[in-house]
Amino acid sequence: MNNQAELVKDLAIEHGVKREELLPILQAVVEKDRYLSADAILKIAEETKIPAADVYGTASFYSFLDIIPRGKYVIRVCKTITCSMKGKNQILLALEDFLKIKLGETTPDKLFTILETNCLGWCHKAPAMLVNDDVYTELTPNKVVDILSSYKQEADAE
Amino acid sequence: MTTKIKQLKRIDLIFNHEDDCKEILKKSFDRTNEEVINEMVNSGLKGRGGAGFPTGLKWKLTAEVKDSPKYVICNADEGEPGTFKDREILTRVPHKVLAGMAMCAKIIGSRQGYIYLRGEYKFLVPQLREELRKFHQIMDELNLDFEVDIFLGSGAYICGEESALFESMEGKRGEPRNKPPFPTECGYLNKPTVINNVETLAHSYTIMKYGAKKFRELGVKDSWGSKVFSVSGDTPIPGIYELELGMSVQDFVDDFGDGDTKAVQVGGASGFLVPRKRFAKSHIGYQGKLTGVSLPTGGSMMIFNSSRSMYNVLDNYLDFFQEESCGQCTPCRVGCQQLLKGIKAVKRGEKPAAYLDKLLKLTDTMRLTAKCGLGQSVANSFSSIVENFREEMIY
Numbered sequence: 001m002n003n004q005a006e007l008v009k010d011l012a013i014e015h016g017v018k019r020e021e022l023l024p025i026l027q028a029v030v031e032k033d034r035y036l037s038a039d040a041i042l043k044i045a046e047e048t049k050i051p052a053a054d055v056y057g058t059a060s061f062y063s064f065l066d067i068i069p070r071g072k073y074v075i076r077v078c079k080t081i082t083c084s085m086k087g088k089n090q091i092l093l094a095l096e097d098f099l100k101i102k103l104g105e106t107t108p109d110k111l112f113t114i115l116e117t118n119c120l121g122w123c124h125k126a127p128a129m130l131v132n133d134d135v136y137t138e139l140t141p142n143k144v145v146d147i148l149s150s151y152k153q154e155a156d157a158e
Numbered sequence: 159m160t161t162k163i164k165q166l167k168r169i170d171l172i173f174n175h176e177d178d179c180k181e182i183l184k185k186s187f188d189r190t191n192e193e194v195i196n197e198m199v200n201s202g203l204k205g206r207g208g209a210g211f212p213t214g215l216k217w218k219l220t221a222e223v224k225d226s227p228k229y230v231i232c233n234a235d236e237g238e239p240g241t242f243k244d245r246e247i248l249t250r251v252p253h254k255v256l257a258g259m260a261m262c263a264k265i266i267g268s269r270q271g272y273i274y275l276r277g278e279y280k281f282l283v284p285q286l287r288e289e290l291r292k293f294h295q296i297m298d299e300l301n302l303d304f305e306v307d308i309f310l311g312s313g314a315y316i317c318g319e320e321s322a323l324f325e326s327m328e329g330k331r332g333e334p335r336n337k338p339p340f341p342t343e344c345g346y347l348n349k350p351t352v353i354n355n356v357e358t359l360a361h362s363y364t365i366m367k368y369g370a371k372k373f374r375e376l377g378v379k380d381s382w383g384s385k386v387f388s389v390s391g392d393t394p395i396p397g398i399y400e401l402e403l404g405m406s407v408q409d410f411v412d413d414f415g416d417g418d419t420k421a422v423q424v425g426g427a428s429g430f431l432v433p434r435k436r437f438a439k440s441h442i443g444y445q446g447k448l449t450g451v452s453l454p455t456g457g458s459m460m461i462f463n464s465s466r467s468m469y470n471v472l473d474n475y476l477d478f479f480q481e482e483s484c485g486q487c488t489p490c491r492v493g494c495q496q497l498l499k500g501i502k503a504v505k506r507g508e509k510p511a512a513y514l515d516k517l518l519k520l521t522d523t524m525r526l527t528a529k530c531g532l533g534q535s536v537a538n539s540f541s542s543i544v545e546n547f548r549e550e551m552i553y
Binding site: 018019020021022023024026027050054057058061062063064065079080081082084085117118119120121122123124125126130133134135 | 236237238239240241242245276277278279280281309310311312313314315326327328329330331332347388389390391392396397398423427460466470471474475477478481482484
């Protein structure tokens with residue numbers, strides 16, 4: 001991916017090459033492309049002079065730094081206790097049903113990925129999920145369909 | 159709606175909209191560092207993230223270290239299941255948190271601070287940046303050379319552990335370090351660092367403004383002041399409440415329960431489950447002079463009514479821990495996996511009920527040998543659930 005290589009170069013200039021800047025650089029790549037390709041990891045290693053194994057080791061530690069391709073919109077459904085008690089599985093089924101994919105998969109048009117995540121900190125408004133960085137709470141199966149429809153529209157408009 | 163006979167007193171110190179940080183800081187800066195530290199120590203304020211280390215002492219120890227640069231870090235990596243109060247504080251009264259950081263910076267001699275914000279709260283960044291812009295202006299006007307940046311996490315519960323947080327900021331895997339050395343002398347970039355929870359810093363603003371004496375009008379011995387609680391689960395009124403420390407779980411349940419409360423998880427998945435028969439004897443606060451059992455907490459209060467299966471609750475916690483264990487030390491990495499596998503096997507009848515006793519022994523080992531608080535505290539919820547609801551665990 002040439003694009004990621006270019007991006008990494010720009011980021012290295014913007015952030016500098018100190019080890020403390022590694023996480024922000026990794027985050028910026030994920031923010032743009034939703035995942036870190038092997039090429040991107042090698043390029044970051046080259047630019048920052050950090051061994052590639054360390055870059056990969058750091059990236060793979062964090063659940064939000066994906067190292068396999070994801071959709072444009074990554075959905076993370078909270079599966080921790082209160083969300084689980086308040087109907088998380090129904091939310092998941094509604095998502096799977098609407099998008100015609102299973103948990104962990106990405107739609108063929110590369111638009112959506114469904115994942116689970118640990119406590120999002122919205123237990124008083126459970127169940128909750130993230131779509132990229134946006135939070136949705138007090139979900140119902142119907143509400144989920146509305147939310148995803150608006151993302152689809154947004155993508156179609158682009 | 160029926161009126162409740164008993165309602166715990168609602169406190170309004172943290173969230174009231176006082177916006178006089180500049181004056182309060184100016185007043186505090188005019189006092190000597192020693193005076194302010196004494197005020198903090200005398201207040202008895204203890205860390206509100208859950209561990210409960212005396213805040214004044216932490217500032218004092220770091221101030222005494224002869225090394226530079228020094229750092230002030232606000233721990234906003236709120237990840238404990240059932241906890242959401244720090245986000246609320248950062249949303250509604252971020253200026254109080256920043257004022258606390260500035261006071262600390264002045265005392266210990268720090269020029270750089272950070273807010274380590276969990277990735278799940280990234281949506282807060284624009285408003286926090288705006289708040290920082292105003293804050294830096296105040297710093298200029300008060301002639302304090304102190305700057306605060308935001309550092310974002312990326313979805314790792316363990317990074318709320320202070321030394322794992324430093325590792326994360328240093329661009330590494332969030333793996334906790336051995337202690338000692340403690341952050342007061344060897345924290346971020348191996349330099350002296352004060353790391354405080356969001357709420358702790360907001361309380362320090364209250365103490366600066368009203369003084370230690372006023373702070374101690376609330377709470378009980380060894381657990382002074384108020385605390386912001388995150389209330390969730392089977393309750394008609396989930397949300398964020400500032401309450402006095404020292405209350406009994408019974409009083410809490412009378413106020414927040416749905417009339418059918420079976421158990422309360424105090425302190426999140428790493429805390430303790432209190433069954434109904436212990437409600438009256440269990441109190442919320444730090445270890446000390448409370449009668450009965452005192453339960454420290456970062457403020458997570460999850461309520462379960464009698465429709466809930468405690469097996470499912472424990473299964474959910476263990477799934478959480480085995481995913482969030484950093485994997486560095488064997489007792490935690492393998493221990494969490496084996497506990498989860500173990501309770502499933504007992505539930506399915508593949509292991510005898512007595513196997514639960516072996517698992518309890520395993521949690522004893524984890525409490526003793528795990529490198530950090532995560533692995534050590536898995537034993538808390540495991541033993542309090544298995545011992546009190548054993549019949550629900552077995553086939």
